[in-house]
Amino acid sequence: GGSTHFSNTKNTKITKTATSGPMDWGGSPLQWRLCGRSNRIKPPRAHYDAVSGKVVLNMDHFCPWVSNTIGYANYRYFLLMLFWTFIGCVYVVSMLTPYVYVNGIRIPKNMKHSAYLLLMYITTFSFAAVLMMFLLFHAMLISTGQTTIDFWGNMDRRRRARLHNDPPFRNPFDLGVRRNWEQVFGRVHWSVAVLPSFREPPWPPYATKEDGGDVHKRI
Structure with missing residues:
Protein backbone atom coordinates (compact mmCIF):
# COMPACT_ATOMS: atom_id res chain seq x y z
CA GLY A 1 0.00 0.00 0.00
CA ASN A 74 -0.43 8.28 2.33
CA TYR A 75 -1.44 10.40 5.33
CA ARG A 76 -2.10 13.44 3.12
CA TYR A 77 -4.37 11.38 0.84
CA PHE A 78 -6.25 10.04 3.85
CA LEU A 79 -6.88 13.60 5.06
CA LEU A 80 -8.02 14.72 1.62
CA MET A 81 -10.39 11.76 1.44
CA LEU A 82 -11.93 12.84 4.76
CA PHE A 83 -12.09 16.48 3.65
CA TRP A 84 -13.74 15.95 0.27
CA THR A 85 -16.13 13.30 1.58
CA PHE A 86 -17.15 15.78 4.27
CA ILE A 87 -17.69 18.49 1.64
CA GLY A 88 -19.84 16.06 -0.36
CA CYS A 89 -21.94 15.26 2.69
CA VAL A 90 -22.39 18.97 3.46
CA TYR A 91 -23.56 19.52 -0.13
CA VAL A 92 -26.14 16.72 0.09
CA VAL A 93 -27.41 17.96 3.46
CA SER A 94 -27.68 21.52 2.16
CA MET A 95 -29.70 20.32 -0.84
CA LEU A 96 -32.09 18.28 1.32
CA THR A 97 -32.48 20.80 4.13
CA PRO A 98 -35.16 22.93 2.38
CA TYR A 99 -37.39 19.85 2.24
CA VAL A 100 -37.00 19.03 5.92
CA TYR A 101 -39.22 20.85 8.38
CA VAL A 102 -37.86 21.80 11.79
CA ASN A 103 -41.28 21.12 13.30
CA GLY A 104 -41.02 17.40 14.01
CA ILE A 105 -38.34 17.01 11.34
CA ARG A 106 -40.91 15.91 8.78
CA ILE A 107 -41.05 15.96 5.00
CA PRO A 108 -44.26 17.10 3.25
CA LYS A 109 -46.57 14.15 2.74
CA ASN A 110 -47.14 15.02 -0.89
CA MET A 111 -43.46 14.51 -1.68
CA LYS A 112 -42.75 11.25 -3.45
CA HIS A 113 -40.35 8.88 -1.64
CA SER A 114 -40.32 11.19 1.38
CA ALA A 115 -39.26 8.38 3.74
CA TYR A 116 -36.18 7.65 1.62
CA LEU A 117 -35.22 11.32 1.53
CA LEU A 118 -35.57 11.59 5.28
CA LEU A 119 -33.42 8.49 5.75
CA MET A 120 -30.82 9.92 3.36
CA TYR A 121 -30.85 13.22 5.22
CA ILE A 122 -30.36 11.64 8.66
CA THR A 123 -27.67 9.24 7.42
CA THR A 124 -25.72 11.89 5.53
CA PHE A 125 -25.97 14.39 8.38
CA SER A 126 -24.71 11.78 10.88
CA PHE A 127 -21.85 10.76 8.58
CA ALA A 128 -20.88 14.42 8.12
CA ALA A 129 -20.80 14.89 11.89
CA VAL A 130 -18.48 11.88 12.31
CA LEU A 131 -16.23 13.10 9.49
CA MET A 132 -16.04 16.55 11.06
CA MET A 133 -14.87 15.04 14.36
CA PHE A 134 -12.22 13.02 12.51
CA LEU A 135 -11.07 16.12 10.64
CA LEU A 136 -10.87 18.24 13.79
CA PHE A 137 -8.94 15.49 15.61
CA HIS A 138 -6.40 15.12 12.80
CA ALA A 139 -6.13 18.91 12.42
CA MET A 140 -5.16 19.00 16.10
CA LEU A 141 -2.64 16.18 15.56
CA ILE A 142 -1.02 17.98 12.61
CA SER A 143 -0.92 21.32 14.43
CA THR A 144 0.89 19.72 17.37
CA GLY A 145 3.22 17.52 15.30
CA GLN A 146 1.78 14.16 16.33
CA THR A 147 0.39 10.97 14.88
CA THR A 148 -2.48 9.10 16.52
CA ILE A 149 0.03 6.70 18.07
CA ASP A 150 2.14 9.65 19.25
CA PHE A 151 -0.93 11.27 20.79
CA TRP A 152 -1.64 8.37 23.13
CA GLY A 153 2.04 7.79 23.85
CA ASN A 154 2.65 11.46 24.64
CA MET A 155 -0.37 11.52 26.95
CA ASP A 156 1.23 8.68 28.92
CA ARG A 157 4.62 10.47 28.96
CA ARG A 158 2.99 13.62 30.34
CA ARG A 159 1.18 11.59 32.98
CA ARG A 160 4.39 9.86 34.08
CA ALA A 161 6.25 13.19 34.14
CA ARG A 162 3.63 14.63 36.50
CA LEU A 163 3.62 11.47 38.60
CA HIS A 164 7.39 11.55 39.12
CA ASN A 165 7.63 15.36 39.36
CA ASP A 166 9.82 15.43 36.25
CA PRO A 167 10.02 18.41 33.88
CA PRO A 168 6.94 18.63 31.63
CA PHE A 169 7.21 16.44 28.53
CA ARG A 170 7.81 18.35 25.31
CA ASN A 171 7.04 16.73 21.98
CA PRO A 172 10.35 16.95 20.05
CA PHE A 173 8.53 16.72 16.70
CA ASP A 174 6.39 19.81 17.30
CA LEU A 175 8.00 22.36 14.97
CA GLY A 176 5.29 25.00 15.29
CA VAL A 177 1.86 25.03 13.65
CA ARG A 178 2.95 26.27 10.22
CA ARG A 179 5.92 23.93 9.82
CA ASN A 180 3.90 21.02 11.20
CA TRP A 181 1.36 21.48 8.40
CA GLU A 182 4.20 21.82 5.88
CA GLN A 183 5.47 18.42 7.03
CA VAL A 184 2.23 16.92 5.71
CA PHE A 185 1.31 19.05 2.69
CA GLY A 186 4.62 20.68 1.79
CA ARG A 187 5.26 24.37 1.25
CA VAL A 188 2.38 25.02 -1.12
CA HIS A 189 -0.62 27.34 -1.15
CA TRP A 190 -3.71 25.95 0.60
CA SER A 191 -5.62 25.92 -2.71
CA VAL A 192 -3.00 23.53 -4.09
CA ALA A 193 -2.75 21.49 -0.89
CA VAL A 194 -6.39 20.37 -1.06
CA LEU A 195 -6.01 19.02 -4.60
CA PRO A 196 -4.80 15.48 -5.43
CA SER A 197 -1.06 15.37 -5.99
CA PHE A 198 1.71 12.87 -6.67
CA ARG A 199 4.21 14.99 -4.72
CA GLU A 200 6.05 13.00 -2.07
CA PRO A 201 5.66 14.38 1.46
CA PRO A 202 8.60 16.27 3.01
CA TRP A 203 11.15 13.97 4.58
CA PRO A 204 10.59 13.54 8.36
CA PRO A 205 12.90 15.64 10.57
CA TYR A 206 14.97 12.82 12.06
CA ALA A 207 17.68 14.06 14.40
CA THR A 208 21.22 12.68 14.24
CA LYS A 209 24.40 13.33 16.18
CA GLU A 210 25.38 15.79 13.46
CA ASP A 211 22.45 17.95 14.58
CA GLY A 212 23.13 17.56 18.26
CA GLY A 213 19.82 15.76 18.63
CA ASP A 214 17.77 18.76 17.54
CA VAL A 215 15.05 17.75 15.07
CA HIS A 216 14.44 21.43 14.24
CA LYS A 217 17.77 21.54 12.39
CA ARG A 218 16.52 18.93 9.92
CA ILE A 219 14.04 21.37 8.38
Missing part, protein backbone atom coordinates in the same frame (compact mmCIF):
# COMPACT_ATOMS: atom_id res chain seq x y z
CA GLY A 2 0.92 3.67 -0.17
CA SER A 3 2.04 3.75 3.44
CA THR A 4 4.86 1.25 3.01
CA HIS A 5 6.39 1.61 -0.46
CA PHE A 6 9.10 4.21 -1.08
CA SER A 7 11.40 5.18 -3.88
CA ASN A 8 15.09 4.28 -3.81
CA THR A 9 15.77 7.89 -2.85
CA LYS A 10 13.76 7.52 0.34
CA ASN A 11 15.40 4.20 1.24
CA THR A 12 18.79 5.81 0.67
CA LYS A 13 17.84 8.65 3.01
CA ILE A 14 16.95 6.17 5.74
CA THR A 15 20.29 4.42 5.33
CA LYS A 16 22.30 7.66 5.33
CA THR A 17 20.43 9.04 8.34
CA ALA A 18 20.88 5.82 10.28
CA THR A 19 24.58 5.42 9.51
CA SER A 20 25.34 9.06 10.35
CA GLY A 21 24.72 8.25 13.99
CA PRO A 22 21.06 8.48 14.99
CA MET A 23 20.45 9.75 18.50
CA ASP A 24 19.54 7.02 20.99
CA TRP A 25 17.86 8.69 23.93
CA GLY A 26 16.68 5.50 25.66
CA GLY A 27 12.89 5.49 25.71
CA SER A 28 12.37 8.92 24.19
CA PRO A 29 10.40 9.48 20.95
CA LEU A 30 13.73 10.16 19.20
CA GLN A 31 15.08 6.67 19.82
CA TRP A 32 16.03 4.52 16.83
CA ARG A 33 15.35 0.83 17.34
CA LEU A 34 15.73 -2.54 15.67
CA CYS A 35 12.37 -4.10 14.85
CA GLY A 36 12.12 -7.53 16.42
CA ARG A 37 9.47 -8.63 13.92
CA SER A 38 11.11 -7.58 10.65
CA ASN A 39 14.75 -7.27 11.79
CA ARG A 40 14.92 -3.84 10.15
CA ILE A 41 15.92 -0.44 11.47
CA LYS A 42 12.94 1.44 12.87
CA PRO A 43 13.31 5.24 12.71
CA PRO A 44 11.50 7.36 15.29
CA ARG A 45 7.70 7.14 14.96
CA ALA A 46 7.95 4.03 12.76
CA HIS A 47 6.03 0.93 13.80
CA TYR A 48 5.59 -2.62 12.57
CA ASP A 49 2.29 -3.16 10.79
CA ALA A 50 1.07 -6.71 11.32
CA VAL A 51 -1.45 -6.41 8.47
CA SER A 52 1.08 -5.63 5.73
CA GLY A 53 4.08 -7.18 7.49
CA LYS A 54 6.14 -4.02 6.99
CA VAL A 55 7.63 -1.22 9.07
CA VAL A 56 5.62 1.94 8.35
CA LEU A 57 7.18 5.39 8.70
CA ASN A 58 5.13 7.83 10.80
CA MET A 59 2.51 5.14 11.29
CA ASP A 60 -0.82 6.65 12.33
CA HIS A 61 -3.40 3.86 12.30
CA PHE A 62 -4.96 1.11 10.21
CA CYS A 63 -7.97 2.43 8.31
CA PRO A 64 -10.67 -0.15 7.44
CA TRP A 65 -12.26 2.37 5.05
CA VAL A 66 -9.31 2.10 2.67
CA SER A 67 -8.10 -1.30 3.93
CA ASN A 68 -4.58 0.04 4.41
CA THR A 69 -2.28 1.41 7.06
CA ILE A 70 -2.06 5.20 7.17
CA GLY A 71 1.47 6.53 7.49
CA TYR A 72 4.12 8.79 5.98
CA ALA A 73 3.38 8.16 2.31
